[in-house]
Amino acid sequence: EEARLLDSVSLLRADGMPVAFIPRDETNRRLVARGYGGALYVPSGAMLHPVRLVRHLAGESEARLLTHHRVAALQEAGGDVVLETPVRRIRAGQVVLALNAYLPQLVPALSPFVRPVRAQMLATEPAASRWLQVPVYSHEGYYYLRQLADGVVMLGGARHLHADEEQGYEDATTEALQADLLRYLHFHFPQARGLGVRHRWSGVMGFSPDHLPVVGAVPGLDGSVWAAGFTGHGMGFGFRFGRLLADVVLGTPHPDGLELFSVRRFPHAQTTRPSVPAGE
Ligand SMILES: Cc1cc2nc3c(=O)[nH]c(=O)nc-3n(C[C@H](O)[C@H](O)[C@H](O)COP(=O)(O)OP(=O)(O)OC[C@H]3O[C@@H](n4cnc5c(N)ncnc54)[C@H](O)[C@@H]3O)c2cc1C
Structure with missing residues (x-):
């Protein structure tokens, strides 16, 4: 994944996007996280409601x-x-x-x-502080999270671990995938371990063949x-x-x-x- 991100840096720069590759230690320091191997930083990235x-x-x-x-x-x-x-x-x-x-x-x-493919998410109760200032995608985009101004962490993904179940139109959450989301959160952000989950939801995405x-x-x-x-x-x-x-x-x-x-x-x-x- 790191090699592909480095490739993306040159491709995006060639298209005029001011992106940067951030090495392992700096990535974890800036995200107040652990376990990330590095990051592609896209300053023009944004979050919206x-x-x-x-x-x-x-x-x-x-x-x-x-x-x-x-x-x-x-x-x-x-x-x-x-x-x-x-x-x-x-x-x-x-x-x-x-x-x-x-x-x-x-x-x-x-x-x-x-074809219909399901995505699941959760939102925690508000954390005491906001440590994550930017939206984060990891594991080739299979996990994605952001933290709102009030400290709530919104996290989704883990679909790759449940590929067979996450197909079709059934708009529902599953215990197994939701547990994987929390495992990811607690591993990379130990400071989130005490946070309860306030909301869980799913949605149906449309995937094309390519x-x-x-x-x-x-x-x-x-x-x-x-x-x-x-x-x-x-x-x-x-x-x-x-x-x-x-x-x-x-x-x-x-x-x-x-x-x-x-x-x-x-x-x-x-x-x-x-x-x-x-x-x-
Ligand atoms: C949990 C989750 C997280 C996501 N996160 C991201 C993200 O971080 N970044 C990103 O880029 N994308 C994300 N997506 C994908 C994004 O939501 C979709 O790509 C986007 O919404 C597609 O837009 P759309 O208008 O084509 O379809 P939709 O937003 O799905 O809208 C289709 C609309 O058609 C309506 N409809 C369906 N059938 C009929 C009918 N017969 N008659 C009338 N109306 C009908 C539906 O009710 C719906 O309102 C996420 C999706 C999910 C589920």
Whole structure:
């Protein structure tokens, strides 16, 4: 992992990112931790509160948002799309499906491109001090944690130790994985040993076959598109994909990123016969 991180330093620097490799002792000193072998420090990394982010975007947007309208079916109707929901039927010129893991539930033909993988997390009660100022990923990203201003430690991951169980749509925590999270926390941060756990939760992520997000046309619905398969990294990719989807829907010629992320990079894309998204 250290060799790969060192490789990343040169690659990221070549892209103009001011990153640094921090050796073992300094890493553990700066994180008030033990057992880490070194770190790639990314000064532009950041933490955010996802619910506040979504509420903020909703507040700033001029779009009309219909919450609690789970789409049960999509149908082509005279060049339009009809969305069936338990509340009402909605007719639209085109649709953008941003369902990530849940995409195959609505459009089963797209199941080759996104599969559901569960992630579990926990939050401790507040610690007396805040020792962790930066978000931390370790073990190739299989563990991730951060500490909030009030001392609460939020920690997730350990999926690699329970690969078979952490597949599918069941949104639930398991005792065994949650115990592994605590083992990790207590090993690297002995100062957290007395902290109780206040919350445990899980969520379903959408994994793509090559772990990069995918954009494509909705089979049978001309002009409608989907983006999914963020593979646990949608908080960063999501903003970029918002722009990409807007470009595609508006018919912008050669949208930046479409070629890289198009579903057509997969040989089995042929089986779902997606038409070329508008604008490509
Ligand atoms: C525990 C956990 C920790 C994570 N940590 C990170 C992280 O640190 N950094 C990072 O980059 N990413 C992280 N992720 C991944 C990140 O949350 C996702 O990549 C991102 O949310 C994907 O965004 P999205 O909008 O495509 O899909 P989602 O956020 O999954 O949104 C899809 C929405 O579609 C709705 N929906 C589903 N079916 C229907 C339907 N039929 N009709 C209408 N609506 C429907 C769902 O209710 C949901 O609101 C984490 C995920 C989990 C579960």
